[in-house]
Amino acid sequence: MESRVKPSILPGFMELLPEEERIFQDMQQKIRNVYESFGCLPMDTPIIEKSEVLLAKSQGETSKQIYRFTKEDKDMTLRYDLTVPFARYVAMHSENLAFPFRRYQIGKVYRGERNQKGRYREFYQCDVDIVGKETLDISNDAMVLYMVSEAFKAIGLENYYFALSNRKLIKGLLAFWKVETQEEVILGIMDKFYKLKLETFKEMLEEVVEEKIAKELIQLLTMVKDTKEVLRCLESYQGENELFDEGLKEIQEVIEILKVLEVPVKNYQLDLSIIRGLDYYTGTVFETFLQGAENYGSICSGGRYDQLSSCFTKENYPGVGISIGLTRLFSVLKEIGFIQQYPLKPVGEYMILSLGNTNRYALKVYQKLSALGYRVGLNLEESKLKKKMSYANKLQVPRVIIVGEDEMKREEVLVKDMFSGEQKSYRIEELNKIQV
Amino acid sequence: MESRVKPSILPGFMELLPEEERIFQDMQQKIRNVYESFGCLPMDTPIIEKSEVLLAKSQGETSKQIYRFTKEDKDMTLRYDLTVPFARYVAMHSENLAFPFRRYQIGKVYRGERNQKGRYREFYQCDVDIVGKETLDISNDAMVLYMVSEAFKAIGLENYYFALSNRKLIKGLLAFWKVETQEEVILGIMDKFYKLKLETFKEMLEEVVEEKIAKELIQLLTMVKDTKEVLRCLESYQGENELFDEGLKEIQEVIEILKVLEVPVKNYQLDLSIIRGLDYYTGTVFETFLQGAENYGSICSGGRYDQLSSCFTKENYPGVGISIGLTRLFSVLKEIGFIQQYPLKPVGEYMILSLGNTNRYALKVYQKLSALGYRVGLNLEESKLKKKMSYANKLQVPRVIIVGEDEMKREEVLVKDMFSGEQKSYRIEELNKIQV
Secondary structure (H helix, E strand, O other): OOOOOOOOOOOOOOOOOHHHHHHHHHHHHHHHHHHHHOOOEEOOOOOEEEHHHHOOOOOHHHHHHOOEEEEOOEEEEEOOOOHHHHHHHHHHHHHHOOOOEEEEEEEEEEOOOOOEOOEOOEEEEEEEEEEOOOOOOOHHHHHHHHHHHHHHHHOOOOOEEEEEEEHHHHHHHHHHOOOHHHHHHHHHHHOOOOOOOHHHHHHHHHHHOOHHHHHHHHHHHHOOOOHHHHHHHHHOOOOOOHHHHHHHHHHHHHHHHHHHOOOOHHHEEEOOOOOOOOOOOOOEEEEEEEOOOHHHOOOEEEEEEOOHHHHOOOOOOOEEEEEEEHHHHHHHHHHOOOHHHOOOOOOOOEEEEEOOOOHHHHHHHHHHHHHOOOOEEEEOOOOOHHHHHHHHHHOOOOEEEEEOHHHHHHOEEEEEEOOOOOEEEEEHHHHHHOOO | OOOOOOOOOOOOOOOOOHHHHHHHHHHHHHHHHHHHHOOOEEOOOOOEEEHHHHOOOOOHHHHHHOOEEEEOOEEEEEOOOOHHHHHHHHHHHHHHOOOOEEEEEEEEEEOOOOOOOOOOOEEEEEEEEEEOOOOOOOHHHHHHHHHHHHHHHHOOOOOEEEEEEEHHHHHHHHHHOOOHHHHHHHHHHHOOOOOOOHHHHHHHHHHHOOHHHHHHHHHHHHOOOOHHHHHHHHHOOOOOOHHHHHHHHHHHHHHHHHHHOOOOHHHEEEOOOOOOOOOOOOOEEEEEEEOOOHHHOOOEEEEEEOOHHHHOOOOOOOEEEEEEEHHHHHHHHHHOOOHHHOOOOOOOOEEEEEOOOOHHHHHHHHHHHHHOOOOEEEEOOOOOHHHHHHHHHHOOOOEEEEEOHHHHHHOEEEEEEOOOOOEEEEEHHHHHHOOO
């Protein structure tokens, strides 16, 4: 006898039972359909790439979390996002692409995250990016948000909000306040705004900037629920710093376009605490939170990057992208009970159950129903009708087709509704008359 | 200035340009739809698993080809097929599954293959398996072939054939001939039947078995084009060996059911040279070849395994599965010109091109068309109409919607057919009247 291994998977990996997997794939399919409906082209890149390529732009933070190994003397890494491979793809294939290049990509990425709620080491990202050659209009920043809002609508998600900012705003403000040398520290503190108590946050800020500046910053951060008010407050700094003015103009335009695109006002807010860790963002940045489930972290993030491909080519490809973290989103939606109520059509319209020595006949029926376009399940195993009915029940099939020896002799089938219990016989030539 | 890295990918990995990727994904989607139409449930497993799990059953051959590495003291491996993870999944989750469990899985797998035509180190497999508890009817062996034949039909593939065998046939024959001690060597030679010249093949066989046996074997192998004849020839050995008789009964039933399911006779043949390297197969085995492109190897293989989960559990889960090697299939179809003629609908029904300062208005039009359910592309970049028309042309959009300042003032749009050149204006409230 061979020795046995305990069947298990590595910690930090998500694996679903069929019922939940059906929902996961349905969500994925709906996101795909929405991205395609906006004329985005599909893309796929290898999960394994040369380390020098994937790490060309990254700093310490990323490299600690990666899956990196050597095979046949080649240093390789599993992709940790879909953005760096996209930058490489654009630089590598630019001659064969039409710009602006609108692409979407749905795939798994890998990070050696600490094992905790909502964090996975393997997770799906559903990215959509628009990349231009030399220039890319600011309307695209609003466009990617719109696409995701439509994707969320398709999966029935309403209680979320995009938290928007523009890096130029905070960078410009810090320069205007003449504390730009403290930028890194200040941004680090701002990033923790929702994690810290207001008092602690204030104390930390005042360790690096004057009380007056800390006060102004806190004021900006605490009025996020009212986008108009934040904008008005920001406008009061206009004309003091060029970078800030640029950022203000951009965020104003993004918000205007969100209105034109009829993205509901409750689904976005202007929040200067949104910094985004990755250093390739240069303008608009966004994260996304589920109303009341903010502590799980952002379920969809992105922003504008004007220099992303610069480590691969001297050509300039400014872009903007957004990424739904589908695995995390799914796990949060499960926590809040959304998945349990997700509407899904049954596995099939029918299931054929054979009784006695009728398998060939049952398969003939199966073939005919399939050819008519029905989704049909099957159970031809040698077992009692009761067991087969319970199988159909488990798979939640609405109607079964019972094929016993009598039916076979008469060239008939018996159709039974699993809910009402009603049943009716049909001749095999009349299968097209079965009601669905 | 940062230093630049040459954008490239590792050898042996396939990466497609958008146009081909659209075809690849369309094929994937069609296969998925067919599998689902037969009541198969979707499944997904991690790409990284514990080495002890993935390698629980494998021998030398597999372990040379795997991607295996250590992270945080954990020994892990990238899956090299979808069958072993499936066996682990069944053993791990059996209490939550309904048997027979019909599942499909589409995903990437990894093998350190030598870099050669049609062989990739990362490739997609599209698997469908049916697993029973304790028993599984032989009709399922035909069923998985039927599902794939329907999937091939959906992607427009007709010129292929399943090469079928049953391991019990050849094992039984060798036992009957009393050369079972040479089984490994003989199967190794038979596996090369199509690669060797007949004369060489004969010489090699005669080194291990008597001339008479070699002759009988060669006779069986050379009549494959006529399934009836092979069956008749096999029947002449009936009653001599129990295992053989079992295999004969199984293969007869599989072929009978393929007829019932109306799988065209030209799409399968009985071929005793089909051995399959993997040692978990116990009965029916199959490979699949494209007519006239046999030298690329099998594009879809599988078979019956009665003991697959045995290294994970003492319960018995007999199964049968089949796997389309989609990446290889795609590369062969490209070689033979099939991909170049693959019918695909355009990226979108419309593309909106803005001229002058009209972006917000163009986006309003975009939002309205999207809401009407159209697939719509967009180009709002600052450039001349000619450049934008050429962009629409590259993406092969059938109709463009031109939005200039005059159109905006009149609250109109100009719709132009890219083929006929015809154009017509519509008011923005009348977008629903645009003809597709």
